[in-house]
Amino acid sequence: MFHMPKFEKIWLAIGSGSLVIFLLITGMMAxxxxxxxxxxxETTIEPEQVESSAPFNNPGLEKIGKNEYVATITSFVFGYxxxxxxxxxxxxxxxxxxxxxxxxxxxxxxxxxxLMLTPGHITEYTQTFNEPGEYLFVCHEYxxxxxxxxxxxxxxxxxx
Amino acid sequence: xxxxxxxxxxKDEQKNALTDFEFERKDSNLIMAYIGFSIVAIFLGATAxxxxxxQRAGWIELPNWLTYYQLLTAHGVLLALVFTxxxxxxxxxxxxxxxxxxxxxxxxxxxGWIGFYLMLIGSLGATYLILTNEGTVLYTFYAPMQASPWxxxxxxxxxxxxxxxxxxxxxxYIRWRKNHKNETSPLFAYxxxxxxxxxxxxxxxxxxxxxxxxxxxxxxxxxxxxxTLTRVLFWYFGHALVYFWLLPAYVYWYVNIPQLIxxxxxxxxxxxxxxxxxxxxxxxxxxxxxxxxxxxxxFWKFLQVVLTMAVVVPSLITAFSIIATFELTGRSRGxxxxxxxxxxxxxxxxxxFATVLGMFMFIPGGAGGIINSSYQLNQMVxxxxxVTGHFHLTFATAVIxxxxxxxxxxxxxxxxxxxxxxxxxxxxxxxxxxxSGMLLMGGVMHFAGLEGAxxxxxxxxxxxxxxxxxxxxxxQVIAVGAVILFIAILLVLYIWxxxxxxxxxxxxxxxxxxxVINERAEEPPRILERWSVWIAVSIALSVIAYAVPIYQLIVxxxxxxxxxxxx
Numbered sequence: 001m002f003h004m005p006k007f008e009k010i011w012l013a014i015g016s017g018s019l020v021i022f023l024l025i026t027g028m029m030a031x032x033x034x035x036x037x038x039x040x041x042e043t044t045i046e047p048e049q050v051e052s053s054a055p056f057n058n059p060g061l062e063k064i065g066k067n068e069y070v071a072t073i074t075s076f077v078f079g080y081x082x083x084x085x086x087x088x089x090x091x092x093x094x095x096x097x098x099x100x101x102x103x104x105x106x107x108x109x110x111x112x113x114x115l116m117l118t119p120g121h122i123t124e125y126t127q128t129f130n131e132p133g134e135y136l137f138v139c140h141e142y143x144x145x146x147x148x149x150x151x152x153x154x155x156x157x158x159x160x
Numbered sequence: 161x162x163x164x165x166x167x168x169x170x171k172d173e174q175k176n177a178l179t180d181f182e183f184e185r186k187d188s189n190l191i192m193a194y195i196g197f198s199i200v201a202i203f204l205g206a207t208a209x210x211x212x213x214x215q216r217a218g219w220i221e222l223p224n225w226l227t228y229y230q231l232l233t234a235h236g237v238l239l240a241l242v243f244t245x246x247x248x249x250x251x252x253x254x255x256x257x258x259x260x261x262x263x264x265x266x267x268x269x270x271x272g273w274i275g276f277y278l279m280l281i282g283s284l285g286a287t288y289l290i291l292t293n294e295g296t297v298l299y300t301f302y303a304p305m306q307a308s309p310w311x312x313x314x315x316x317x318x319x320x321x322x323x324x325x326x327x328x329x330x331x332x333y334i335r336w337r338k339n340h341k342n343e344t345s346p347l348f349a350y351x352x353x354x355x356x357x358x359x360x361x362x363x364x365x366x367x368x369x370x371x372x373x374x375x376x377x378x379x380x381x382x383x384x385x386x387x388t389l390t391r392v393l394f395w396y397f398g399h400a401l402v403y404f405w406l407l408p409a410y411v412y413w414y415v416n417i418p419q420l421i422x423x424x425x426x427x428x429x430x431x432x433x434x435x436x437x438x439x440x441x442x443x444x445x446x447x448x449x450x451x452x453x454x455x456x457x458x459f460w461k462f463l464q465v466v467l468t469m470a471v472v473v474p475s476l477i478t479a480f481s482i483i484a485t486f487e488l489t490g491r492s493r494g495x496x497x498x499x500x501x502x503x504x505x506x507x508x509x510x511x512x513f514a515t516v517l518g519m520f521m522f523i524p525g526g527a528g529g530i531i532n533s534s535y536q537l538n539q540m541v542x543x544x545x546x547v548t549g550h551f552h553l554t555f556a557t558a559v560i561x562x563x564x565x566x567x568x569x570x571x572x573x574x575x576x577x578x579x580x581x582x583x584x585x586x587x588x589x590x591x592x593x594x595x596s597g598m599l600l601m602g603g604v605m606h607f608a609g610l611e612g613a614x615x616x617x618x619x620x621x622x623x624x625x626x627x628x629x630x631x632x633x634x635x636q637v638i639a640v641g642a643v644i645l646f647i648a649i650l651l652v653l654y655i656w657x658x659x660x661x662x663x664x665x666x667x668x669x670x671x672x673x674x675x676v677i678n679e680r681a682e683e684p685p686r687i688l689e690r691w692s693v694w695i696a697v698s699i700a701l702s703v704i705a706y707a708v709p710i711y712q713l714i715v716x717x718x719x720x721x722x723x724x725x726x727x
Contacts, residue, residue, distance in 0.1 A: 003429070003682050005484075011480050012476055012477065015476040016472070019469055019472050023469060026465070026536065030535065035536050036461075036536075037451040037461065038452045038539070039458055041455065043717045043718055046720075047719065047721055047722075078726075102302075102721075103303075107542075107543065107544070107612065109544075109627060112536070112539040112540060113539075116450070116452050118387055118391075119721045121453075121455045136627050138617075140614035140616075142229065142232075142298055142616045144229075144727045145227060147229075147618070153625075
């Protein structure tokens with residue numbers, strides 16, 4: 001039905017073939033290694049009142065095991081609560097973050113922690129910090145006139 | 161006898177048979193209205209982009225009546241929504257009139273004018289509201305930031321206007337089909353119809369979001385809005401939008417360029433197949449813009465990633481066909497050996513040269529796009545400057561350079577003024593400046609994005625954080641690119657003003673280039689012209705990809721959001 005020169009068939013076969021391999025690898029990483037992008041199907045009460053009930057009535061860092069923490073964070077125009085978090089190196093942090101008003105972002109450059117914060121929803125992601133240092137996190141979704149002033153820090157302390 | 165044989169016979173027997181086509185005055189006025197306003201839009205949008213970048217690099221401070229985010233909103237709305245839609249409408253009308261019996265009926269022309277005026281009112285309204293700081297919500301207008309209700313009304317007019325414009329083209333196509341039973345439609349008209357089917361399908365979603373969800377909410381008839389639902393509906397439209405920009409460039413590459421360079425269209429079926437595949441795979445893919453957000457299950461995100469990647473197939477077909485056309489043309493002009501044909505191509509013709517620069521830039525642009533939509537890899541670049549860099553290579557370079565090249569012959573056809581040697585030389589310089597500016601800007605944005613620099617952010621050192629200071633250095637290199645681009649936009653404006661008002665009038669009719677199909681090409685399969693089949697498949701794919709995620713968003717206890725004005 002579609003006349004194609006031989007070279008075009010080879011060209012398309014190589015292109016489509018590598019695409020299939022690529023998608024298989026991506027798919028296997030998702031299924032067998034659990035490497036999925038951040039999500040979270042939990043919803044909250046009205047965004048402007050999230051601070052009146054758990055878990056966002058008590059934002060902050062909670063230790064739940066050896067080197068394992070839950071970081072409960074709220075975002076708002078134009079900041080985060082808490083905006084500084086300190087953990088020892090090698091810590092695994094389970095983030096649960098929401099917004100009290102408009103869309104915000106939560107990105108720790110240099111890590112795959114790159115979250116969209118939607119009012120009414122809880123975004124969840126787990127990140128392990130193996131390298132000590134001061135990690136910046138920034139809002140990377142336009143949220144208003146002070147958007148570029150919205151950031152915080154994660155301090156990963158060296159353990160001796 | 162098939163249509164392409166007729167055309168090639170005419171061409172062979174009487175060399176000028178195809179070149180003495182002229183638009184009727186009424187038709188060329190319509191085309192000129194669309195193209196004319198698109199020039200205003202690109203100039204204003206580019207100027208906004210320039211000042212915005214100067215601010216972000218820390219080189220200027222804006223006056224207190226104008227903020228970075230107003231400029232950013234103007235840049236996005238005027239270029240992504242206004243310039244493109246007007247230019248594409250003008251270009252499509254021109255080629256459709258040219259290939260569908262040479263003129264419009266009054267009904268078709270009136271639909272075109274209604275579309276033009278609705279789009280004009282929408283564009284002027286939106287621009288006014290952006291300048292008065294009533295609509296500083298960027299061109300993506302994410303809720304629950306709430307602009308003036310009239311901002312949404314303006315956007316709705318822009319979209320609805322484009323539907324009237326499309327209706328005029330559909331009417332012309334249906335009229336032609338009626339008068340030419342059992343003939344294959346001309347390639348240009350076919351591609352225009354395919355692109356507009358894609359546009360209508362996709363823009364229905366954003367129209368629903370604007371009219372059903374955002375307008376009642378912004379007038380205060382309802383208190384709360386389901387934020388994620390508006391975002392999903394926006395991106396149902398938003399990714400197809402980028403193909404709506406790209407496909408007209410493909411039309412030029414497939415249909416007009418072969419004639420300009422003295423070659424023939426390589427195949428009459430594969431370009432049609434390409435456009436059908438793009439209709440199918442441009443809509444059920446929007447979730448790849450929302451991979452990192454809550455409320456949507458991973459499975460559906462992954463499914464849409466797979467569908468997104470299917471676009472690789474029509475892209476590879478296009479790359480092959482276009483280069484094959486170039487090679488056959490170069491060889492027919494005496495090019496020998498493996499690459500001898502390259503030297504035989506008309507590199508000194510800006511209408512070719514600018515386009516080829518754009519095509520080259522589309523290669524890294526497309527490769528970056530695969531990274532963006534790669535499920536896990538997306539987390540490294542989502543909402544960073546990398547993404548902005550990506551569409552400044554694909555859209556702002558490949559597509560825009562192609563549009564410049566189109567304007568260099570389309571405006572002369574309409575005004576009957578000559579694209580002189582001097583203007584051509586300027587246009588070559590312009591294309592080189594534009595490409596270098598974009599390489600510096602779009603290229604460096606990629607590196608800045610890998611370092612984590614966020615997109616859509618005003619000047620900030622992030623509390624003098626080491627990383628924040630690095631980002632400022634990147635910004636300053638990018639700002640140099642913006643300066644080069646601003647010079648380039650002034651240059652193209654100078655060329656356009658000449659083509660519109662000052663260049664010498666031509667004694668002969670200026671040719672509207674429509675490629676002749678290679679006589680060895682086969683007749684396209686009839687199924688490709690059965691639009692109902694492809695529309696049905698397209699809707700089916702979209703239902704498969706979107707029904708469950710949208711259903712979940714509606715039943716998932718989303719508390720809804722009150723409006724905020726945070727700018």
